[in-house]
Amino acid sequence: MTPRTKMAVALPLVTVAILLVVVANVTNWNALREPIAHAVHAKTHRTLRIGGDLDIGLQWPVVRVHASDVTFSNPSWASRPNMIDVRHATVDIAIFPLFRGQIVFPQVQLDQAALAFEKSRDGRRNWLLDRRQRDSQARVAIRHLAVGDGRVEYDDPAQGTRLSARITTSHGSDKTSAPLRFTVQGRYKGEPLAAQGAGDAILALRDETRPYHLNVSGKIGQTAVGADGRITNLLKLSAVDLQIVLRGANLAQLYPLVGVVFPNTPPYRTRGRLVHGPRQWRYEKFTGEMGRSDIAGSLSIDTGGRRPLLVARLDSTRLDISDLGPLVGAGQAGEKPARAESAPTGILPGKAFRTQRWNRMDADVTLEAGSIDRPAALPLHRLSTRLRLQDGRLRLDPLRFDVAGGTLAGAVTLDGRASPIQAAAKLQARTLQLAQLFPTLDRSMASIGEFNGNIDLKGQGDTVASMLGSANGQASLVIDGGEVSKLLMETMSLHLLEMLQLKVTGDEPVRIRCGIADFAVKQGVMQPDILVLDTDVSRIDGSGRIDLGQERLDLTVVPKSRKPSLVALRTPIHVQGSFAHPQASLDKGKLAMRGLGALALGAVNPALALLPLIDAGRNADSECRRLIGEVRAADR
Structure with a gap:
């Protein structure tokens, strides 16, 4: 041992000896x-x-x-x-x-x-x-x-934090083991706070080995919390294992409190286990309600990366469709939708997305909904989607609804890095059944048959309303086969004697030969390249425009009878007004053929793009396929 080493050992010993003396x-x-x-x-x-x-x-x-x-x-x-x-x-x-x-x-x-x-x-x-x-x-x-x-x-x-706590220890024979009780009042990050609880008398402030038992309940703003369990190292929260109950008006209100970006939601209540270890928080096996929907699953937040990463798997056995409203800016059920100042009053969601928070964390969330509570006129049955938020870009892919015996599936992207948001939606409707699509109608009005469709739109804006109001792209629909009410078709054709006869003898179905709606969308205005419904009784052609930005209709439908009728007004029908209050009226100029020349099927090339929507294997003798084939022949 060197003299320096001996000195290093001896000095503390001498100091301790002097201290003892x-x-x-x-x-x-x-x-x-x-x-x-x-x-x-x-x-x-x-x-x-x-x-x-x-x-x-x-x-x-x-x-x-x-x-x-x-x-x-x-x-x-x-x-x-x-x-x-x-x-x-x-x-x-x-x-x-x-x-x-x-x-x-x-x-x-x-x-x-x-x-x-x-x-x-x-x-x-x-x-x-x-x-x-x-x-x-x-x-x-x-x-x-x-x-x-x-x-x-x-x-x-x-x-914006100012807290005042009162701490008392009940007196017993062993004071070190007597429980500690506390109350806290004040404001936390600007939100009013009131809490009370109890714990061990000895606060384990920095002990990495001794967990501290804590039971607390209170309210921060509109969020109420109750927790019971153990925390190791109260100052750094090295480890947490708590059973918690969380209740609030909107999950998005948690952001100022915990720094985690949650979407807007209806009122919620959850119960589960909160666990914290190195660089990660986990909310395990939680159950609860959100609005009128049930919710269960697990989520974790990893804080070790460039941004916090939220990973969650959520399941709902009963999802109320109105509870999805706040996620897209539509408000809760029974609540008047919030509108952007520049947008007209209408039915499209108008509450702005909070994109300024999107680049503060990443997320990967999977949602499965086994059944959907919805209005009878909205035949949705199941929902499954995966939401990914990365670098301020949000993507729902895949997004799938079971609808009317078929599926509506695809992807939706919102790029929050741009101002306004750049949005894109690409969806496919496949094998939707007519009878199930209109469940509130009499089965005689629409029964056998199915349709397919494509939606491919891109737009920009900070609300759903403004995104659709600036959209460009295409929306197509093909109805291949099926039946529809004969009375309905005679009424649209204004065949007065036939209408009277059916009123006396009773309605009957009539075959749908083909239905095509193919809209070009430019700056939020939908104009049909083809809009036709062809049946054994009559064919109805349509023209006009649908303005998504102003949420207004201006359509003209012209019926053409496939058989002579002694008393037929043969007058075009105008459908005009807002989405919320459309109105139908007869054209007082009678046979004004505004725009019908553009509807001649033999001159419309975009119909060729509709061929993929017809299932050749199941519909080899498809009327729509023959109709589009006529277009191809006429175009040569």
Whole structure:
């Protein structure tokens, strides 16, 4: 062993020996009150006052200090004169850390204490002991804290936080094991807070091995929470294992509180297990309700990357379709939809997406809904989708609904990196059954038959209404086969004698030969390249426009009879007005053929693009296929 090594070993031993001798022989510790106060002031420029008795004893490996009537002042910028005001204090000082220049209190017991912690707007913290209160290393490390009766204040004006807590320990034969109770009131990040709870008497502030039992309930803003379980290291939350109940008006309101981006939702209530380990929070096996829907699953938040990553698997056995409204800006059931200031009042969702939060975290969420509660006129049955949010770009892919015996599936993308949002939707409707598509109609009005369709749109805007109002693309629909009410078709053709006859003898079905609706969409205006419904009774051609931006209809349908009728008005029918209140009227100019030339099937090339919508295997003798074949022949 070298002389330097021997010195390094001997010096601490000699110091400890001197300390033992001093502690054993000093009988009046009160004489050290002023020297200790001067030393603290020289180091911190703050005043320590010990007004009562001071006593120091050795309880290896700590020095135990008893003091009464103790105050420690705040820096000049703080709002209160003192940071600490304690009637009785017992402090254990660890001996070995002193040799490394560290002050560690393994245990602190306070009775009748008032503690005030405060942050300034420029980042200074009154619990840091350097002269400028900025050095995070200049603090006393407290491992465990017991408070018999005290008040704790915390003020952070930059965050809008001001809290006041009352702490009491019930008195029993073993005070260290008596439960601690507390109440907290004030504001947290601008939201009103009120909470109460209980825990172990000894607060395990920095202990990595001793979990601290906690039971708490309270409310922050419109969010109520109850939790029961154990937390390891209260200051850093090294490990958390709590059973929690969470209830609130909107999941999006959690963002200011926890920094996690959730979508707008109806009121919710969940119950599950919250677990925290290194770099990850998990909410496991939770169940609950959201609006009128049930919800269950698990989610995790990984904080170790460039941004937090939310991964969730959600299941719903009963999803109420109205509860999806807030996600797309439509509001809750029974609530008047919020509209953008520039958008007209209408039925399309008009509440803006909060894209400014999208680049603050990433997400990968899978949702499966086994059944859907919806109005009878909306034949949706199942929903499955995967939502991915990455770098401010949100994508629903795949997105699939079971609809009317068929499927509506595809992908929707919202790019929040652009202003306004760049949106795209590509959806396919396959094998939708006519009878199921219109379940509220009499089965005689639409029975056998199915249709297919494509939607391919791109637009921009911060609301669904503005995205559709600026959309470009194509929307196509083909009805191949089926039956429809003969009375309905005779009525649209204004065949008066046939209508009267059917009223007397009863309605009957008539075969649908083909139905085609092929719309070009430019700047939110839909104009038909082909709009035709062909039946054994009559053929109905259509023209006009549908303005998605203004949410208005301006369509003309012209019936053409396939058989002579003695009394037929043969008048075009106009369908006009808003989406919410459309109105039909007869053309008083009678046979005004506005736009019908563009509907001649032999001259419309876009019909060729509709061929993929016809199932050649199942519809080899398809009327629509023959109709489009005529277009191809006429185009040569």
